[in-house]
Amino acid sequence: MWPECSVGQFGQLATLVSGTRVTSSLKIEYPGGKIQHFRHLLFFAFHRSQKAAEAARYICYLYGKGVIGERAAQKWFEKFKNGDLDLEDTPRSGRPSEFDEEHLKTPLKERWSPNNQ
Numbered sequence: 001m002w003p004e005c006s007v008g009q010f011g012q013l014a015t016l017v018s019g020t021r022v023t024s025s026l027k028i029e030y031p032g033g034k035i036q037h038f039r040h041l042l043f044f045a046f047h048r049s050q051k052a053a054e055a056a057r058y059i060c061y062l063y064g065k066g067v068i069g070e071r072a073a074q075k076w077f078e079k080f081k082n083g084d085l086d087l088e089d090t091p092r093s094g095r096p097s098e099f100d101e102e103h104l105k106t107p108l109k110e111r112w113s114p115n116n117q
Helices: 010-017 033-047 052-063 070-081 101-111
Strands: none
Touching: 010 070, 033 052, 052 070
16 A cells, blocks of 8 residues: 555544545545644654654655654654643744734834824
8 A cells, every 4th residue: 555654553543534545535524633643643653653654654644745744743752752741832922823013013103104204
């Protein structure tokens, strides 16, 4: 079926996911989003004592090339191994993901108002 990965225990994962490989024409709703769904699959594979790289390759086999990288799977497996079982992203430092455009416009409006000319 898939030469790079021994399906063995992952056969049950395939059955749980959809029973067959997911094609691009198939529209699937993912409660919580697609990324969250893949993290659940990694969590399942972790508890089945699979290797992270094997889990990533099999998820890519089921859902399409490049949907998750081996390094990302290894990162999540490391979190699980350290006892962090939270599947949500942790807050990171750096630039905020959302930008308040009004916050930027306010100083511009004040600077270019008719009263300041």
